[in-house]
Amino acid sequence: MTYYRSRRRSSEPMHIRPLVAFLLVASFGILFAGCGGAETSEIPQADSFTFTAEDLARMKELVATPPPMMAGGSGAGLPYLVPLPQEEEPKEEIPVLDVRTQAQYTAIRSGAESGKDLYRVTNEFLNVRAAPKITSEQLQRLEQGASVDVVEFENAAWAKIRLANAKEGYVSARYIGKVVAEADLAAEKKKFEGLYFVDFGFLNVRKEPDGDSEKIGELPGQTFVRPLSMDAVWARIPFGDSFGYVSVQYLSPFVPSFLVRQDAFTLPVLHYRLAQPEVLEGLPAHVAALQKEGYTFKTIRSFAEVLLQQQERDVRIAPKTVILAISDVTSDTLKAVSETVKSAGVPVTVFVRTEEVGGSISLQNVLSLQANGADIQSASHTGDDLRSLTNSQVELELSQSRKLLQDATKKTVYAVAYPIGGVNERVADKAEAAGYLLGISSAQGISFKRNNLLQMPSVVVKSSTTADEVLAAVKGK
Numbered sequence: 001m002t003y004y005r006s007r008r009r010s011s012e013p014m015h016i017r018p019l020v021a022f023l024l025v026a027s028f029g030i031l032f033a034g035c036g037g038a039e040t041s042e043i044p045q046a047d048s049f050t051f052t053a054e055d056l057a058r059m060k061e062l063v064a065t066p067p068p069m070m071a072g073g074s075g076a077g078l079p080y081l082v083p084l085p086q087e088e089e090p091k092e093e094i095p096v097l098d099v100r101t102q103a104q105y106t107a108i109r110s111g112a113e114s115g116k117d118l119y120r121v122t123n124e125f126l127n128v129r130a131a132p133k134i135t136s137e138q139l140q141r142l143e144q145g146a147s148v149d150v151v152e153f154e155n156a157a158w159a160k161i162r163l164a165n166a167k168e169g170y171v172s173a174r175y176i177g178k179v180v181a182e183a184d185l186a187a188e189k190k191k192f193e194g195l196y197f198v199d200f201g202f203l204n205v206r207k208e209p210d211g212d213s214e215k216i217g218e219l220p221g222q223t224f225v226r227p228l229s230m231d232a233v234w235a236r237i238p239f240g241d242s243f244g245y246v247s248v249q250y251l252s253p254f255v256p257s258f259l260v261r262q263d264a265f266t267l268p269v270l271h272y273r274l275a276q277p278e279v280l281e282g283l284p285a286h287v288a289a290l291q292k293e294g295y296t297f298k299t300i301r302s303f304a305e306v307l308l309q310q311q312e313r314d315v316r317i318a319p320k321t322v323i324l325a326i327s328d329v330t331s332d333t334l335k336a337v338s339e340t341v342k343s344a345g346v347p348v349t350v351f352v353r354t355e356e357v358g359g360s361i362s363l364q365n366v367l368s369l370q371a372n373g374a375d376i377q378s379a380s381h382t383g384d385d386l387r388s389l390t391n392s393q394v395e396l397e398l399s400q401s402r403k404l405l406q407d408a409t410k411k412t413v414y415a416v417a418y419p420i421g422g423v424n425e426r427v428a429d430k431a432e433a434a435g436y437l438l439g440i441s442s443a444q445g446i447s448f449k450r451n452n453l454l455q456m457p458s459v460v461v462k463s464s465t466t467a468d469e470v471l472a473a474v475k476g477k
């Protein structure tokens with residue numbers, strides 16, 4: 001296999017050159033002095049040289065070292081340079097994946113377990129503090145995607161959590177989300193029905209529902225309130241041993257953030273593999289037929305971005321959504337791909353083998369595809385069947401391809417279309433370790449589970465596939 005390499009040239013230390021020049025000048029000076037007569041004329045003298053201890057030590061080293069033999073004599077007394085050894089060519093290194101990204105993608109691929117109060121960190125990091133205030137001592141720092149065991153919500157701003165060492169701490173409630181299966185979302189929201197919080201710096205509690213009534217106390221901002229009754233202006237709340245009234249305009253319903261786990265997806269991926277001739281010719285008719293039936297088109301990137309957004313809020317893939325994928329692109333098919341992407345008028349994902357980039361396919365070709373609306377993702381480096389390679393070869397194939405494409409396109413590469421559609425558990429594990437969120441296989445189908453995001457099925461389109469057959473496939477018939 002051919003991989004991209006970087007080479008470095010070793011250079012001669014610059015401090016040797018002035019020293020050698022001096023020795024040459026000094027040698028010829030002595031020679032001329034020995035050939036001159038007894039009489040000398042007054043010639044202005046050059047500035048005297050000043051030697052450092054380092055210079056003298058280096059001179060002794062050069063003089064003491066025997067020079068190489070030269071034609072016509074021994075070369076004794078002539079200064080010379082010994083070439084420094086060339087640095088070894090660096091070995092191929094597998095690009096290192098950001099641990100936070102890997103943890104985040106692992107969290108995305110995990111489902112929800114019914115009946116469990118599992119929260120995850122939704123921010124890039126989250127500080128755990130000894131008390132519910134930002135000036136309190138920091139006990140620990142959690143990374144994005146880390147699981148959090150919430151004991152209770154102290155108020156709308158802070159949650160008390162239990163750490164792995166059984167100690168307790170406090171975290172900002174806005175940076176955690178409860179992992180909930182889609183089917184359980186309504187029931188989870190109902191648990192917080194009727195719970196409000198003070199959405200202001202403080203809130204006066206009055207004896208009667210009247211702004212001129214006696215103030216009997218106040219509630220700090222973010223405090224939880226469960227009104228006994230409410231109207232459009234006032235809420236009657238428990239207060240001390242009795243009750244009081246607060247203005248409704250300073251109360252807001254409290255619901256924690258939910259990370260909705262849409263555990264099952266129906267998302268057809270129409271896969272146009274260019275290893276089969278003329279397979280692209282049917283794509284315009286397929287698109288027209290799907291649009292007539294009300295289908296919309298997304299890219300693999302769009303799907304990945306929805307999964308990422310689900311780590312922060314409730315967002316879904318719209319029904320009747322289809323992904324168009326093109327793979328096995330070569331220099332011979334590049335023009336057809338570019339024209340098809342441009343004329344289709346819908347988003348298309350193109351999977352590129354990075355061995356081709358910079359060779360038969362120029363970087364400019366890839367950037368032109370991207371400019372025409374194509375979503376560029378990986379088809380590995382060489383296109384070899386990953387199942388037949390060693391672990392280290394698979395790691396390099398996947399990691400190097402992802403890095404090269406990201407460097408070229410300046411965009412995150414989320415997915416790999418496995419060459420020949422070949423993937424097993426070992427290859428999927430290596431794709432996960434290389435930083436891929438999604439993987440496209442040759443398994444036929446339009447539905448998959450969240451824990452199969454690295455082995456998504458697809459509908460492989462043939463050159464003979466008709467528009468009616470495409471419609472039947474995306475409908476699961």
